[in-house]
Amino acid sequence: MAELVAVAFDNQQEADRVLTELNRLQKEYLIELADAVVVIRQPDGKVNLKQSMNLVGAGAASGGLSGAIWGTLVGLLFLNPLAGFALGGLVGAGAGALSGSLVDYGIDDNFIRTLAEKLKPDSSALFLLVRKAQPEKVLADLSQFRGEVIRTSLSPDQEARLQKAISGAARAASESQV
Structure with missing residues (x-):
């Protein structure tokens, strides 16, 4: 069963950077994505969707x-x-x-647009449909990014681990142990 994950970022480029990292992890067989959509909310409020599949x-x-x-x-x-x-x-x-x-494959575009309207201007979000993942390794790699989980179908425990990894809390804890 695939899991939905939507993460918001404070700038327009961050969602693309995270997707690039996830594509690298996919080549290493650490994660399998069924669909990925980058959403960019322009400074004027206009929403652009960039589908990963043409x-x-x-x-x-x-x-x-x-x-x-x-x-x-x-x-x-x-x-x-x-x-x-x-x-x-x-x-x-x-x-x-x-x-x-x-055809609308994967994540419903209307659902994406509804959530994207709540993003602040000059920001981005990444919507993922994840088939399989190695959580520990993926979360360790994602800890270099800062974002906010806006919607998931993950369990509350898994969602909290993801939010901790991308909020910088995991990085701050590892730096204090050094």
Whole structure:
């Protein structure tokens, strides 16, 4: 089961930096993300969403490939497979791009926008759908960032550990022990 985590940051760049770190951790198999969205609230209050998955491009690519295959097969029936390949590829790519733009994969965009309206101007947030994680290692790496947990589906204990890690409390405790 995937867990939802939403964390707010005081500046526009911090959410991107955290996502970059999480992508690095994902390559090390310490965390598996199902979806990630960076939200930036501009100084004028406008909200921008940056999806981690480009569904339009993915839909166009897969639709183009399947359309080209089917177009070639239909073209063989009419003794013109090259025209069928080209026409099928174009139609498939268009249909795939359209379906990709209509699909909302992962975290619901309306939910994200509702929470993003509560962010203060000139700030950012990171919305994650986490499939699996090694909590101790991930939290240790995230302790270099400062943020505030705004919504999770984690247990109260897990949420408190996450908030402690990204609030700087964990870093202050380790520095006092040195």
